[in-house]
Amino acid sequence: MIENLLTPGKPISEPSPELASAIAAVASMPLGTQDAIREILESANDLTQAGADATLADVLQRVFVRSVGEFFTTQRQSTQMPESLIHYILPVNDGIALPEPSETIEVPLGDVLGARRSVRNFSIVPMTLQELSDLLHHSAGRRAVEAGYGIKNVPLFRYPSIGGLNSVDLGIVVNRVEGIESGFYRYDPVGHTLVMHDRGDLRLAVQDVTFEAEWLFHAQVVLVFIHNQDKVNWKYKTRSLRFSHVDLGALMQNLYLVSTSMNFACCAVAGFFDEGANNLFKLDGTRQFVSLLMGVGPMGRLTLAEPE
Numbered sequence: 001m002i003e004n005l006l007t008p009g010k011p012i013s014e015p016s017p018e019l020a021s022a023i024a025a026v027a028s029m030p031l032g033t034q035d036a037i038r039e040i041l042e043s044a045n046d047l048t049q050a051g052a053d054a055t056l057a058d059v060l061q062r063v064f065v066r067s068v069g070e071f072f073t074t075q076r077q078s079t080q081m082p083e084s085l086i087h088y089i090l091p092v093n094d095g096i097a098l099p100e101p102s103e104t105i106e107v108p109l110g111d112v113l114g115a116r117r118s119v120r121n122f123s124i125v126p127m128t129l130q131e132l133s134d135l136l137h138h139s140a141g142r143r144a145v146e147a148g149y150g151i152k153n154v155p156l157f158r159y160p161s162i163g164g165l166n167s168v169d170l171g172i173v174v175n176r177v178e179g180i181e182s183g184f185y186r187y188d189p190v191g192h193t194l195v196m197h198d199r200g201d202l203r204l205a206v207q208d209v210t211f212e213a214e215w216l217f218h219a220q221v222v223l224v225f226i227h228n229q230d231k232v233n234w235k236y237k238t239r240s241l242r243f244s245h246v247d248l249g250a251l252m253q254n255l256y257l258v259s260t261s262m263n264f265a266c267c268a269v270a271g272f273f274d275e276g277a278n279n280l281f282k283l284d285g286t287r288q289f290v291s292l293l294m295g296v297g298p299m300g301r302l303t304l305a306e307p308e
C-alpha cells in the first residue's frame with residue numbers, strides 16, 4: 001500500500017534499501033498510524049503534483065485543508081456526546097470551592113481594550129482568593145446551560161469554542177495566593193472550583209521548563225492552557241487540532257482583558273519546552289498537552305521595557 005502511495009499509479013518494482021526498510025517499518029505500525037502516514041504522503045503528493053517542493057509546514061497545512069472531506073461524507077455524523085465525556089459537563093466532586101465571584105466587571109470595554117498590553121512585572125503583594133475567583137469566572141467560567149448532544153444541560157462558557165466543546169482546560173500554578181496552598185490545580189468551570197493535582201512551590205520547576213521568561217518566577221499565578229483533544233476529536237477529527245487552537249486564542253484574550261480590568265499584570269508565554277512542561281503537569285503530550293502559559297497577578301510599580 002505505502003509504495004503505491006509514494007508514486008501513485010506506478011508501483012515501485014525495486015525500492016532502494018532505505019525505502020524498503022521505511023516501508024517495512026510503516027507496515028509494522030498500528031493501522032491508525034499507517035492511516036496517518038498515508039494522509040501525510042497523499043498531502044505531499046498533492047503538493048508535488050502541483051509542482052511544489054514542499055516544507056513540513058506546507059505538507060501539514062495540506063493535511064488540514066484536505067481534512068474538510070471528513071465532514072462531507074455520506075455517513076451521518078453522531079450528534080450524541082460520547083459516554084466518556086459526560087463527566088466534563090458535570091461539576092467535579094472533590095473541588096475546592098472558590099468564593100462567589102463578583103457579579104460584573106464595571107470597567108467600560110473600550111477602556112479595557114485600549115489599555116490591554118503584556119505586562120511582565122508583578123507586585124510583591126499576593127493575589128487574594130476572591131481575585132482569583134473573579135479572574136477565572138469572568139474569563140473562563142460557565143455562563144449558561146443549553147440542551148445539546150442528546151443532553152439536557154450542556155454548559156456554555158465565557159469564550160467561544162468549536163462545537164461549544166470547551167477544548168482548552170485551564171491549569172493554575174498557584175505561587176502566591178492568600179488562602180490557598182501553593183501547587184498545581186485544575187479549574188473546574190462547571191462547579192467553579194479548583195482541583196489540586198500537585199502540592200508545593202513550583203516556581204523553580206516552571207522556570208526550568210521555560211526560556212527567556214525569568215519574570216514568570218514572580219507571577220502570583222501561572223496559568224497553564226491545556227489542549228484536551230479528547231473533547232473535540234470524536235466530532236471534528238483531524239480539524240479538531242486546528243480549531244481548538246482558535247478556542248485557545250479566545251480564552252487567552254478573555255484572560256488578558258479581565259486581567260486588564262482588574263489592573264493585573266498579564267503576559268502569555270510561548271517560550272516553554274514541550275516535553276518538560278507536559279511532564280511537569282503530568283500530561284501525555286498527545287491527547288493532552290500544554291499549549292500556552294501565562295503569568296497573571298497584581299502589577300508591580302515599575303513596568304519593565306518589553307524585550308526586543
Ligand SMILES: Cc1cc2nc3c(=O)[nH]c(=O)nc-3n(C[C@H](O)[C@H](O)[C@H](O)COP(=O)(O)O)c2cc1C
Pocket residue numbers: 116117118119120212213267268269270271292306307
Ligand atoms: C501566543 C502568544 C505567545 C507569547 N509568548 C510570549 C513569550 O514567550 N514571552 C514574552 O515575553 N511575551 C510573549 N507574548 C507576548 C507578546 O510579546 C506581546 O503580546 C506582543 O509583543 C504585543 O504586545 P502587547 O501584548 O503588549 O500588545 C506572547 C503573546 C502571544 C499572543
